[in-house]
Amino acid sequence: MRRAFLGEFEEIVLLVVAACPAEAYGVTIWEDLQQQTGRSITMSAVHATLYRLEEKGFLSSTMGGATAERGGRRKRFFTLTALGVRALNDVQQVRSRLWQAIPPGKFQLIGG
Amino acid sequence: MNRSPQPRNDRPPRFAHWLLTRLHPENTLEEVEGDLAELYDYWHHRAGRTQAILRYALNVLSVLPPFVRRRKQVKQQYEQPSSIHPVMIRNYLKIAFRNLQRNKGYTLINVAGLALSMTCGILIFTLVSHHLSYDNFHANADRMYRIVTEMHRDNIGYNHSVPSPLGKHFRDDYTFAEKVARIISADDQLITLRNGADIKKIKEEEGVAFTEPEFFDMFNFPLLEGDKKTALLEPNTAIMTERMAKKYFGDENPIGKTFWLNNRIVFRVTGILKDLPDNTDRKNEIFVSYPTLKAYDSWLANDIDGWGGIRDGVECYVQLRPGVSVAQVEGVMPAYVKKYRPTSKNVHHYKLQPLADIHFNAQYGGVMEKKNLWVLAIIGLFLLGTACVNFINLATAQALKRAKEVGVRKVLGGLKGQLFWQFISETGLITIVGVIVALGMAVLMLPVVNAFFHSQMTLNLFQNSRFVLFIVALGVAITFFAGSYPGLILAGFKPVVALKGKLSQQHIGGFNTRRTLIIAQFAISQVLIIGMLVIMYQMRYAKQADLGFDRAAIVMVPMGDDSTHTKMNTLRNELLRIKGVEKVSICYAAPASTNSWGNFVKVDNEETNFRTSIKSADDQYLSTFGLELAAGKNLFPADSAREFLVNETFLRKLNIKSPEAALGKLISANGGTMVAPIVGVVKDFHDASFHQEISPIILTTNKSDYSDYAIKLNVAQAKTTLAAIEKAWLEQHPDQLFAYQFVDESIAKFYETEDRILQLVEFFSLIAIFIGCLGLYGLMSFMAAQKTKEIGIRKVLGSSVSQILWIFGKEFSRLIGLAFLIAAPIAWWAMTNWLQGFQFHVQMEAWIFLAAIGSTLLIAALTIAYQATRAASVNPVKSLRSE
Structure with missing residues (x-):
């Protein structure tokens, strides 16, 4: 299977969903994203990414029950799929391989 | 501040929200709406109302197309069967059949209305296509012309004949024509058969025609016996159709037999023609050789004297060479007038009349003007139209009864398309029954129509593919025209409203639409009635007025x-x-x-x-x-x-x-x-x-x-x-x-044409009234159903039956009164024009109009009497008990 490409933002969203202790939906994900990255992110960017990830099969979603707090509208909860886990693992492996490939002491040399 | 339900004025801006719900893709709308609402709350809490509104609006904008795409649904939640799946069709038909069975009266009225108008439609189609097919079966018909004469005096007269020698000269002098044939018909002749002293006298209305042999080269009238080249070469020879041969000579072989024309000229039969088709204007069935003309009428046969005038019945047909134009031929004609009629004042102008024009051009004696055919076709279309309108009326009047059914079907997952097809198939069933009844009636009526138009049309479903096509097209068109509107109305009911029984007439097309349709129908009926009365009046005047001389006995x-x-x-x-x-x-x-x-x-x-x-x-x-x-x-x-x-x-x-x-x-x-x-x-x-x-x-x-x-x-x-x-x-x-x-x-x-028009108008006004009454009946039953409770309450409060009848009476007299207001000026204008065709005519008088509206009112009153009386005499206990 061809490994799906994960964009940077996608990867972070996927990680946020994975890291979320409770059920993750639009607003919580958006909040976490803002906190973790410190960037200002629009809601629509989050939505678009979530749906794209769902289309790619990394996330799955279910509609929750009606709630009183948002005018009775239901929330869509996102969870990681097996494919999503594999994708994150892949990315992680590539990263760690690359990290290991860096010659020891090179960073000191550059002065990072 | 807590996050629980906000005060009313803390809701997100309404416009932005409305924009979101209208434009955001439906399948993700709910959670996006929810998320944004939550965020709004959050911003409101953190940064105040203005900030919240601003950000909300910004966010809404960013989730509208084109920033988000409508996403494909990953999988359909429920597979809908196609609306025209065979199983569904079987279901439609079953339900349709049951419904029609349950409402027998309704079905009967609809079938009757549709069948009647379709009968007229079929007959009119047969008539029109019969007339359009006249003499279209000759090879090279597009190059065939008849030479006719325009006579220019103080006004222009038209004559389908020419001087008898013209054909001969034209053939000898010019090469424009491939074939030229003169045919001189003499109708109303006495034919005698002599067997020794025994004389058999026969009046031959269509008479005989002195014919040049080339005629049969041009026209497709094949010979069964004899040779068409030689049969009519010699004097005193004749050919006749099979039918004629049978009439004169029975089963004996007619070839070589003799007969006498006017006791003067004897003819020997040299050939037998196949019977002439119905759709030709050639009516005489005995053709005699042209050289015999000398013995019959020496003036006609003379090449010089013949130029002196025009005798009816002298016809000259030419078949031009390809590429020769009418103008070319007409251009050489004036020379003849100069040469052979030097003393006359250039009265004759010879013209070419195309073969296809002969049947339709009344100036030159054509039998049926195309104009009249189109009028007939329009009448046919109109009748079909009204029948459909009545159908729509009745069907929508019935719609309320079926509202619950539609509601239940929709709740159980029926789609609008499926419901639509269901109602169409009901209409289809009615139409099919109507078509079958109409075909039967058309076959029964055809002899009457034939007698009326002096034609021999036949209806043959199995030979005439165009006719079959017409019938099928008619059925399909009627089904869709009549069925679409009620179908769409019914299928469009909102299930909640329908099931709660809250549908009212507003949902199924207002009363006023119906009224307009009824008014239109009655306006037309009254125009026809007024026309009928005027024609009758004028005919009585023409036939009975003092002519200035005695004509009795x-x-x-x-x-x-x-x-x-x-x-x-x-x-x-x-x-x-x-x-x-x-x-x-x-x-x-x-x-x-x-x-x-x-x-x-x-x-x-x-x-x-x-x-x-x-x-x-x-x-x-x-x-x-x-x-x-x-x-x-x-x-x-x-x-x-x-x-x-x-x-x-x-x-x-x-x-x-x-x-x-x-x-x-x-x-x-x-x-x-x-x-x-x-x-x-x-x-x-x-x-x-x-x-x-x-x-x-x-x-x-x-x-x-x-x-x-x-x-x-x-x-x-x-x-x-x-x-x-x-x-x-x-x-x-x-x-x-x-x-x-x-x-x-x-x-x-003298007034045969007018008598025929009168008969036609009588017939069509009968039909128009009948169809109008069907419509009125439909409207009244609709009204009666609507007003059941009202009538009950009125009766409880002391209304008498006659007062309640007046509710209906008021309605229909108003409709007919309005129709009359429309009909009267139209009829007045049309009939005044018609009367202009007479130099001596009656005046349009008030009683004609009074009679028209009076008779319409009477007929309409009879139509609704039953419905209205029944509605008015219902026991209020019954109509008010159920709620």
Whole structure:
């Protein structure tokens, strides 16, 4: 299977969903994203990414029950799929391989 | 501040929210809406209202297309079967059948209305396509023309004939035509078969035609026996159709048999034609060889004298070479007039009439004008249209009853499309039944239509593919036209509203639409009724008005072909001796007759510029017909034109003021062969139908023009007298056929066309009223259903039955009154125009309009009586109990 490409933002969203202790939906994900990255992110960017990830099969979603707090509208909860886990693992492996490939002491040399 | 339900004014901005719900893709709308609402709350809490509104709006914008795409649904939640799946179709039909069975009355009315109008539609289609197919079966029909004559005088006259020699010269002088054929028909001929002393006399109405052989090269009338090249070459040869051969010679082989024309000319049969098809204008079925014409009429056969005038029945057909234009041929024609008619004032203009035009051009004697065909087609379409409209009316009136059914179906997952198809299939069933009934009725009605239009049309479903196509198209079109609207209305019900029983008439097309439709129908019916009354009135006037002469009990008996002056006088004396014969006059024609001999006479050597009708008659003419003299005296008995009587119109045309002043003036008629003084002036009498002005007329005793005996009978014993007249006549003309016609009958024949129009209008007004009543019935049943409760309450509060009936009465009289207001001016305008076609006509009178609206009201009242009475007499306990 061809490994799906994960964009940077996608990867972070996927990680946020994975890291979320409770059920993750639009607003919580958006909040976490803002906190973790410190960037200002629009809601629509989050939505678009979530749906794209769902289309790619990394996330799955279910509609929750009606709630009183948002005018009775239901929330869509996102969870990681097996494919999503594999994708994150892949990315992680590539990263760690690359990290290991860096010659020891090179960073000191550059002065990072 | 807590996050729980916000105060009302802390809701997100309404416009942005509305924008979101309208434009954001539906499948993710709910959670996006929720998320944004939550965020709004959050911002409101953290940064205040303005910030929250701003950010909310910004966010809404960023989730509208094109920033988000409508996403494909990953998988359909529920697979909908197609609306026209076979299983569904079976279901539609089953439900349709059950519904129709349950509402038998409704079904019956619908089927009746549709079937009636479709019958008319089918018959009209048959008629129109029959007429359009006339003479279209000849090879090269597009290059075939008939040479006709325009006669330019003070007005232009049109004649489908030409001088008889024209065809011959055209063939010899020019190469424009591949084929030229002259055919001279002589109708109403006496044919006799002689077997020794035994004579069989047959009156052949369509007569015979003197035909050049090339005619059968051009026209596709195949010969079964004989050779078409040679059969008509020799004098005294004839060919006839199979049908005719059977009529004359029975089962014997007709080839070589002989028959006599007018006891003068004998013909030998040399060929047998296949029976002529129905759709040809060629009506005579006996064709005789052209060279025989010399024996029949030497003037017609003469190549020089023949140019002198135009005799009816002389036709000349040409088939032009490819590429030769009509203008080219018409261009050489004036030369003939110059060469052969040097003395006449360039009256004749010869033109080419395309073969395809012959059947339709009334100017040249065409039978059926295309205009009339289109009118018929429009009437047919209109009838179909009204039937559909009534269907829509009834179906939507029924819609309320089925609202619950639609609701349940929708709740159980029925789609709009499926419901639509269900209602269409119901309409389809009704239409199919209607089509079958209509086909049956059309077959039954066809003989009537054939008799009416003098045609021999047939309806054959299995041979005529165009007809089958028409029937199928008709069924499909009606189904969709009539079924779509009710189908869409019903299928569009909102299930919640439908199930709660809260549907009202507003949901199914307002009352006013229905009313408009009813008004339109009744307006049309009333136009037709008014038209019918006006035509009847005018016809009665035309047939019964004083024509200026007596026509009761006068019978015209033609002279025998072999009559001589002696025979004529003997017969007159014999006739006068018969008991019951009051007067006898020998004359050219009755005072009013389609026979008229026109002439441009000279008065005191001055040319006149109007056509004068010359009526030759003996001295008994005035007394027999009760004509009155305005001045002078009656004609003196004579054998030639010794004296003239003129009518008042003649004087008026000459600007002679008093009748006395005309006496003694010298008239020179018929190119100077008849010169005599005026001795008397006759009061004007109608010499033709009321369509025409009274012509200038001169009367004289020119014996050689006499052709009829006008015999005034004593009515009491008309039958025996006629028998005696026949006996006396046959004594003088033993081998001729006796015929007679009463003058009032022949005058009634002037108005054959009008009589036919009248019959048509009567028929269509009947149908229009019937269909209109169906519509009214539908409307009233709808009203009755709507007002059940209202009527109950009214009755409880003390209304009488008649008061409640008035509720309905008010409604329909208002509709018909409105329809009348529309119909009256249209009918007035149309009928005034129609009456303009008569020089002498009745006036549009108020009673005609009153009668029209009165009869419509009466018929409408009868139609709704049952519905209204039933609705009005229902026990209020019953209508109010259920809620």
